[in-house]
Amino acid sequence: MEMKKYIEDGAKKAGNNKALAKFLNQSETILSDVKAGKKGLNDAACIKLADLIEVNPLYVIAASNLVTEKDEEKRKIFKSCFTRAASVAVAALIFAGSSMTSSPAQAQSQKTGVNSIYIM
Known part of the structure; x- marks a missing residue:
């Protein structure tokens, strides 16, 4: 996402x-320059904006x-x-989806509304 969108959302x-x-403890001029793609924000302002x-x-x-970065390797x-x-987000969604899958016993319990414990 572009800084312009982050600034607009902020x-x-x-x-x-x-x-x-x-x-953000910045001037409106700096924010305009950031939004226009002329400058970046310092890390502390970025973190405040993200919050x-x-x-x-990140x-x-x-x-x-x-x-602002010109070096292609750093970019x-x-x-x-x-x-x-x-x-990481995709992996988290996959994990969350798999952890929500119930066992056959749990599915039956949810279906019937009956929880049973058998002691032998």
Whole structure:
């Protein structure tokens, strides 16, 4: 995701661009430059923004660095943050889905509403 979208989401949560700038301890001019792709935010501001918009801070830090980074090797590293995090999210969804699968006994219990314990 682009920093522009993060800034827009942050402004909505904060109320407006001025409130977001104050919250992030940045000037409105800097936020405009970040939104226009001319500058990035420092890591602390990225983390505050991520917390505000409820996004993984690594996404915002990586997106911010991608705005200004010219070295292609470093850009690849920042871009990998998005693919790596997406892979982890997919794995978590798969795990959550598999842990929600019930055993035949649990399924029968849910179906009948009867839980039984047999002691021999």
